[in-house]
Amino acid sequence: MATAQYDTRTRTIDETVVVLTLTEDEADALKEELILISGSEVVRQVLGALRRPATEQPAPAADTFEYDVSAQYVDKDGDVWKLGSVDGVIRARGVEDGWGGPNSGSFTVEEVADRWGPLTKVTP
Incomplete structure (x- = not known):
């Protein structure tokens, strides 16, 4: 089942990241749908990421935070x-x-x- 998680982490700046977890079948189906609507740059970037998943760097765990000790x-x-x-x-x-x-x-x-x-x- 597909899940999406929004998380704010403090690094040198605050950023919100979205981690989308899909089964292989869901990812394949999403790629097919995105091909049909690949007009915008954002859709093309998401499609590119689905075609070339980064296996060498897993998504950070939801409870992983980096704090700036000078702040x-x-x-x-x-x-x-x-x-x-x-x-x-x-x-x-x-x-x-x-x-x-x-x-x-x-x-x-x-x-x-x-x-x-x-x-x-x-x-x-």
Whole structure:
């Protein structure tokens, strides 16, 4: 069965990606339909992607996020979080709590996202 998933990930910019999961039969049927309406550039690009699927780089998992430790993030309640890395683990601490570094009273960024997310990067 076909599924589509919209997901926002924070990298150096916020971007929304769509991962379309199709069975081989569904992909073949979609290719045939797209051939009939291949007038627009977007349709031609999708058709090209279906004809040449990228097997060497799988779609990222839905729970994979990249955080910029030099940025601040705001949660669903409007609280601002600052990030830092401790032994390769990204940790977060509320800015209103005073930034004492990621060791003192901090949560993993996953804990913050689970409890108070989604987290949105604060842009100047």
